[in-house]
Amino acid sequence: MGLKRGPGLLPFLVLCCLGGAYLMASRLGYLDRLQARFFPAAKESVRLSPGDFPAGVAAPVADLASVPLRPTLIGFSARGSAAALLLATGGVSTLDNLAAPPGVAQGVLKAGYALDARAVLFAREDELRQALALGAEHGGVDMAALSVDRLAAWLPALRDAAPRTVLLLGRSRGQEALAAVGVADLASLRGKRLGVYPSGSSYYFTLWALSRAGLRMSDVRWVDLPSTLDAGRALREGRADAVSGLWGDVALAARDRGGTVLATTADAPHLVATVLVARGDYAARYPDAVRRIIRGLLDAGLSVSKDPAPAARLLGEVAPYLGDPTEAIRSAPPATLADNRSFFGLSGEAPVTYDELFQSASALYQKIKRTAVIPPAEDTRDLGALKYVSEARGP
CATH class of the missing domain: 3.40.190.10 (Periplasmic binding protein-like II)
Known part of the structure; x- marks a missing residue:
């Protein structure tokens, strides 16, 4: 008696042929062409952005300019610690008018470090975030004074800016x-x-x-x-x-x-800490400018601690809602070099360090579903310039 073919053999052979044809068509690219022609919406769309690449890839090979040939724009929302920024830049400018601001004749950065920098005031922190995301080349700012918790909450939105914390500006002690x-x-x-x-x-x-x-x-x-x-x-x-x-x-x-x-x-005097955050492309292109800004802000902060009157006048003109500007400075004084060293773990001890504050804020915002990303704190700071200035100034 001869063998009988089972009823499933023919379908099996057909499936094998179809499978082989599918693999061949896929390798030769025929399927992609058919999908693009008849089902264009089904094709996966991948959006490329600057955040997919290191921030410094466009920096010049040679250091053509140690500082930018245009004003460096530093955005901020008014706090007592902003007094040092106002003294360093000579007052407030706006994105619509970057002419030299009224106030002191010349800021510390221009007079002492040959750097043209402008402080740009933002009434709403969310507008400051948008300006940092844009960058000064596209109508925004190069740097921003942000609280550490804001940086933690906004980091996903600022990914393309590759923000890096470079300096502690001050802590809120009642503001x-x-x-x-x-x-x-x-x-x-x-x-x-x-x-x-x-x-x-x-x-x-x-x-x-x-x-x-x-x-x-x-x-x-x-x-x-x-x-x-x-x-x-x-x-x-x-x-x-x-x-x-x-x-x-x-x-x-x-x-x-x-x-x-x-x-x-x-x-909770160590809860709300304001830091200076630089766009990654600016920091990579102009490292000397970052060092000068750090020096100038530290010098201005020291001047404020010795005599707050000039900075208080500037602060009172731009932020009357802070109340008595001298009291506002007292409740959020500019940070010193020693404060920076301990806050960033370079020397000394701090009750709360930058890494601890950033990590806890990130975890909290993930917990309450305000953000889904918790990057390592070390990925959000660049202490090279601060270390350089700290070593140059000694103990």
């Missing part, structure tokens, strides 16, 4: 404040309307204040404010029972309505 009307203490915030600008450093401080009181984020009713400067107005107008913002603004608003300040960063 951020949480004030309320009809609320006795932090624990009594449960169920209350809490107003805060979610893109400001006061938001990070607010999270700390809630944790101190043992409250969950869901225990309060969040009111998103359009800017940090809107906090006092929101409290006056009754749009919130409590607000978090700048002390000079919210403390006055609370007093006007018979309220009180419940907490300030004086209770």
